[in-house]
Amino acid sequence: MSKVRQTITLDQRGYLLTSCDSLFPTEKFLNKDLKEFFPFLESVFVDLIQTLETGRIIQFPKVETKHIFLPGFYDYSFRLIRIRNEEIGLQWDVVDATNEYTDLQTEQQSAHEKEL
Amino acid sequence: MRLQILINFMLSRKVILTGSFGVGKTSLFSRFINNTFSDRYITTIGVKVDKKSLEIDGQEISILLWDIAGEVTQNKVPNSYFLGASAIIYVFDLTRPSTYKNIKLDIDYLNKMLPNITILIVGNKKDLLDQEKIKTIGEDLGYPIDLYTSAKTGENVENLFETIGRGFIE
Numbered sequence: 001m002s003k004v005r006q007t008i009t010l011d012q013r014g015y016l017l018t019s020c021d022s023l024f025p026t027e028k029f030l031n032k033d034l035k036e037f038f039p040f041l042e043s044v045f046v047d048l049i050q051t052l053e054t055g056r057i058i059q060f061p062k063v064e065t066k067h068i069f070l071p072g073f074y075d076y077s078f079r080l081i082r083i084r085n086e087e088i089g090l091q092w093d094v095v096d097a098t099n100e101y102t103d104l105q106t107e108q109q110s111a112h113e114k115e116l
Numbered sequence: 117m118r119l120q121i122l123i124n125f126m127l128s129r130k131v132i133l134t135g136s137f138g139v140g141k142t143s144l145f146s147r148f149i150n151n152t153f154s155d156r157y158i159t160t161i162g163v164k165v166d167k168k169s170l171e172i173d174g175q176e177i178s179i180l181l182w183d184i185a186g187e188v189t190q191n192k193v194p195n196s197y198f199l200g201a202s203a204i205i206y207v208f209d210l211t212r213p214s215t216y217k218n219i220k221l222d223i224d225y226l227n228k229m230l231p232n233i234t235i236l237i238v239g240n241k242k243d244l245l246d247q248e249k250i251k252t253i254g255e256d257l258g259y260p261i262d263l264y265t266s267a268k269t270g271e272n273v274e275n276l277f278e279t280i281g282r283g284f285i286e
Contacts (some may be wrong), residue, residue: 040165043130043180047200060196062162062185073162101161109159116138116157 008092010034011083014045023096024069029036040065040076041092048090062101066105073105079113128167128178129284130200131277132194134226135207136215137186140240143267144207145183148277153268160185163197170281177281190222195229203234203280210239210264212251219259234283236262238276243269 006023010016014035019026035042040063052058075095079097083089133141142160146152149166165181169176182201187193190251198204206227208216219237236258242250242267254261263279265272 039167039180042128042167043165043182044200051199058196058199059194061194064160064162064164066164073149091207105159108161109157112137112159113157 004061004096006035008094009081009083009106010092012039012049012088014090017083023094029080038067044078045090048078049080049088052078054068054080056080064101069096072096073101078105088090097103127176129202129281130180130182131203131205131209131280132182132184132198132201133205134184134190135186135222136188136209136212136218138212139186139209139215140267141186141207142183142266144205144238144240144273144276145181145269147267147273148179149181151230151270153270155268156182166217168277170277172278172281172285175285178279179281188263189218190225198230201230201233202284203236203238204230205238205276205280207240208239210241210250211244216253216257223259234280236276236280238262239264240267242266242271 004022006020007027008016008019014033015031016026016029016034029037035045040053048058057077057079063076065071065074072081075097077093081089081091132143135141137159138157142158143153143168145164146154149168160183162185165180167178167180169178182197184193184197206223206226208219223235223237239250239253239261242264248265263272263276265276267273
């Protein structure tokens with residue numbers, strides 16, 4: 001079964017430019033700094049913009065979120081993109097893996113409890 | 117533009133909690149972020165991120181805390197998780213020797229991957245042992261332990277993050 005993916009683009013300040021809204025609506029974030037709403041993004045954004053090589057994708061698997069609008073487990077990936085006037089921006093893909101990782105969590109929980 | 121970004125983020129720092137599973141990383145995370153504790157163990161399978169502000173000597177610092185799934189050895193943690201980290205808290209369980217038997221290998225690995233980063237070594241669950249036993253573990257370990265904490269009682273948790281925060285402003 002294919003997983004639902006939301007693709008978001010941000011300018012180099014972290015402001016939301018576009019989103020396909022497959023997983024959560026972003027209307028209220030439009031033209032706002034997404035870093036203020038996502039501590040994950042805040043903690044890696046500067047390094048992604050400054051160190052990520054063009055064409056390279058960096059992945060952060062199994063990110064657990066408690067956001068009211070996005071509860072569950074997600075795989076994040078980022079890549080640099082060119083936006084208006086050749087300015088650099090960031091593409092952020094959020095893939096919903098909640099079902100898969102909830103099962104994994106159940107298995108891991110059981111295995112760890114046996115060892116603890 | 118890049119300079120402006122740096123200025124805006126000067127007082128935010130990413131801090132990682134890492135170590136073997138079941139050592140109390142998530143409990144330290146919850147104690148610090150929400151001042152809560154639960155006896156129920158729930159395994160972490162990837163990473164959770166939250167933040168909290170501290171004021172140290174009149175300077176406000178935002179700690180962006182990453183709670184990473186416990187791995188028996190650190191080389192199993194995805195490298196991307198360490199991107200942009202300013203400090204690492206390596207947690208072990210004082211009551212389970214298996215959680216500190218690889219401490220030298222793990223710290224060497226982290227030092228090699230992230231040179232110039234602050235690494236604090238923390239023995240957690242100190243409420244379960246008496247002072248004499250904790251002292252013996254520290255001596256037998258042959259490795260300097262920075263702090264002994266209890267996420268359950270909250271002992272030294274605030275102190276841990278203040279120590280880290282102070283390091284950022286000095």
